[in-house]
Amino acid sequence: MCGLAGFVSPFLRADAAPGVITSMLSLIRHRGPDEAGYYLDDGLTMGAVRLAIVDLPSGAQPMADPSERHWICFNGELYNHVELREELRRLGRPFRTQSDTEVALQAWIQWGPACLTRFNGAFAMAIRDAVSGDLFLARDRYGKRPLFYADLRGEFLFASEMKAFRAYPGFRFELDPRELESIFAVWTPLPDRTPFKGIRQLPMGGFLTLRDGHHTLHTYEELEVAAPPFTGSEAEAAAYVRETLRESVELRLRSDVEVGVYLSGGLDSSIVTKLATDLSSHEVRTFSVAFEDKTFDESGNQHEVASYLGTRHSSITVSAADIAESFPSAVYHAEVPAFRTAFVPMYLLSRHASDAGIKTILSGEGADEAFLGYSLFRETLLRASWHELPEDERADKLAGLHPELAHFGPAHRKHLTGLFQQFSVERLPGLFSHELRYQNGLFATRLLKDRAEPFADALALVRMAPEYAALTPVQKAQWLEYKTLLAGYLLSTQGERMGLAHGVENRCPFLDPAVVRAAAAVNLRFDDGFDEKAILKKAFRGELPASSLTRPKQPYRAPGxxxxxxxxxxxxxxxxxxxxxxxxxxxxxxxxxxxxxxxxxxxxxxxxxxxxxxxxxxxxxxxxxxxxxxxxxxxMGAPSKARLNVRTIADRRVNRPAPLAVGGTL
Known part of the structure; x- marks a missing residue:
């Protein structure tokens, strides 16, 4: 796990480039406190800060192939780097390290952009071709790792976090009212957007080519939420899901440093913890958040699972004062407005894990999206079938949607019935599943002076996706969750950005492509969709505490x-x-x-x-x-305490000496 930054500029003085890239890297040093380096070429400068997890001695970045034609800065992990390295060796590609960074570079040289579909990982990367002068940027298929860019009419900036742009001469941030309207309405930036004018993010499953000062965007992978139904029995489906998850966890345990687990006490993180304990040769350490306010606290379930599985468990208890104190620092790392405070306890939890010596964490993100765990999916099924259901069945299903929310209780049942009746017909083309949720966001848009159409960009997003129209209502709900709240909030604001604020990498076994495909094949095959994650529960029956399999889902929440x-x-x-x-x-x-x-x-x-x-x-x-x-x-909160020894990996500018090494400290 690392952070990268760079720029292409024909205008910046050559002797200024080292100072600018060093300052850019200093602003993201929290992502990679172990070492840093940069590379200079005519018109291009790029660098990386490194969190050393795989091949600790030899994985320094930027990294070149033996010919020094291709250079890479890589953020993230390729979990299948072992298998890819063997395949590439058979094809004659040379290797000098055991790092997954070199595998990513050699795969790009061998296959070009087609290599991206072979990658099982969480990554963002920049590759420079020193002969053609092209720059390639790429991001993983689920948007687990961030990559931002700004095309400034002749100058091009890119970085893992937008704050790095503060160090570029003349760059100024400005909030974009149109983007804020969309963010407030749909709870998150859309896949290629940010809250700031002139800054975009590379979409999930996409890559960008910068050639002769002009950039073009490409998609290499579409979401897979539809799959042929699983044809075996229910027992066979449960075994299939369990084995696919086991393989995913096994891949994500590949590391040269200890891997811990975030244990919320719910089904998903309990499954990840169970598999990690089965596959690890040492005692697994688990970490969790407890709350002073018992309304939000799940510590009882966390300790029950940890005791049952025999993990070495550690937790922090978060108070209202803790959230208030750390809110600005967490916002600074999130770089986007947030609609709830739940990301702040995760910021504190990652600091706790880092203080315990952990650099890598497994978590349960993606399970609800893949296996229909959210009440949103049950709401969609209910609304879509509203006019076909008898009145008493409607009432029963409505009563079971949100047992944890008071405003879904019996006293509000008449109002809710009318609301669901009202929203049983699509009003926003393609957004049927999310129309109820978006009412809360619509209220927030009233904060803005000038409002246009808050859902225009979301409507355009689904309209331009060729595969979207053929999906079922529930599959459309999944697609939207993957594209919006998962990538834009759960994996970023609440996940990756809070982890890397303290140098902790998160890995998500439920977001392995094979697991997502397995879920798509079995979802709704053996139940009607109202038995929450039924196939997951069957897959792990008898291996977790009974309460983990029987208690209703309690969404992770924090006081607001x-x-x-x-x-x-x-x-x-x-x-x-x-x-x-x-x-x-x-x-x-x-x-x-x-x-x-x-x-x-x-x-x-x-x-x-x-x-x-x-x-x-x-x-x-x-x-x-x-x-x-x-x-x-x-x-902006307390600056990172990390001190980096920054070195020039190579300086290939015209009339400059061969590669040199100079020292400096951030």
């Missing part, structure tokens, strides 16, 4: 606006002061002040979900504006 009302952190003044609020040019101050006043004066139980989400959006946007637009260091 109540935290800030109770704690009154200094940065709350960004919303309470008219002068501070005015610095947010895109925000409607009148609506914002009414919302803030209601939140601050109303009992928590009387604050609706949409109001709570809108408040967290507003506060995180205000903090983000201070950090990136106003460039106020005091809002």
């Amino acid at each position: 606006s109540a935290v800030f009302k109770e704690q009154r952190p200094d940065y709350l003044e960004l919303l309470l002061s008219d002068a501070e609020l005015a610095q947010l040019d895109c925000i409607d101050p009148a609506f914002a002040k009414r919302l803030v006043a209601k939140i601050m004066s109303t009992p928590d139980a009387e604050i609706s979900t949409k109001e709570d989400q809108a408040f967290v959006y507003l506060l995180s946007t205000a903090v983000l504006n201070q950090q990136f637009v106003m460039n106020r260091e005091s809002y």
Whole structure:
């Protein structure tokens, strides 16, 4: 796991390039505290900070092939690098290291972009062809690792985190009201978007070619949410799923450093922990978040699973004060407005894991998307079949959708029945499954001065996907979850970005392509979709505590606006002061002040979900504006303590000496 950064510029003075790339890398040093290096070529500079996990002695970056024509900066892991290396050796490709970075480079040289479909991993990478002058950027198929770029009319910047652009001469951040409208409406940036003007992210399953100053985007992998139904028995399907998951965990345990597990206490992380204990030759360490507020706490389930499986368990207890204190730092690493605070405890958990000496973590992300674990999928099934179901069956299914939410209780049943009746017919073409959810986001868009059409870009996203129209309603819901909330929030804001803030890499066994294909083949084959993750439970029956298989799903949640009302952190003044609020040019101050006043004066139980989400959006946007637009260091949290010895891997500019090594410290 690493971070990369670079730029292509015909305008920057040659003698300025080393200082600029060193400063860019210093801003993402938390991603790779072990070492750093950079490469210079005519018009191009790129570098990497490294978190050493595979081939600790020999995996330094940037890395070249023996001819020094091709150079790579690689962020992430190829879990199948062993098999790929053997295949490439048989084809005559030379290897000097045991690193997966070299495998990625040699695979690109051998197969070109076609190599990307062979990769089983979580990665973003930049490859320079020193002969053609081309630059290639690529990202994994599920968007596990970030890669941002800015095309500045002749200058091209790229980095694992946008904050690296702060070090480029003349670069300025500016919030984009249109993108904020879309983010507020659908809860996350769309696959190629960011909240800032002029900055894009490489979409999941995509690569980019920069040639003669012009970039082109390509898609190498489409999502697989449809598959031929599994033809065997239920027992055979359960065995198939279990074996596919076992192989996925086994691949992700490949590491030259210890691999831990995040254990939430739910089914998915319990399965990952079970398989990790089966496959590891040593005691497995597990880590979890507990909450002072028992409304959100799952520590009892966590300790039960850890005890049952015999792991060495460690947890942190997070209070409202902890969330309030760390909120600005977590926003700085997330680089995007957030609609809830659940990413902050994950920021604290990764710090705890890092302090325990862990660099690599397995987690359960992706299971709910692959195996239909969210109530969203049951909602979609219910709404899609609403007019075919008898009234009593509708009521039974409605009652079981959200047992954890008070506003889905019996007292609200009449209102909910009317709501589901209202949304049983599609209003936004292609977005049927998410229309109910998006009502909360629609409220948040009222924070903006100028509003156009908050769902225009989401509608365009599904309209332009050739495979989308043929999917079933549930498959469309899956597709949208993969493309939006999973990649844009769960894997990034709440996952990768919080982990790498403290140099901890997360690996997701449920997002192995083989597991996703297996899930698509068995989903809805042996149940009606209302028995949550039935096939997973059958696959691991008798191997986990009974409660892990029988208790209803409890979504991971954290306290929201109540935290800030109770704690009154200094940065709350960004919303309470008219002068501070005015610095947010895109925000409607009148609506914002009414919302803030209601939140601050109303009992928590009387604050609706949409109001709570809108408040967290507003506060995180205000903090983000201070950090990136106003460039106020005091809002960015404590700087990384990591000190990097940065070296020039090669300087290939015209009339420069052969490769040299110089030292410096970030």
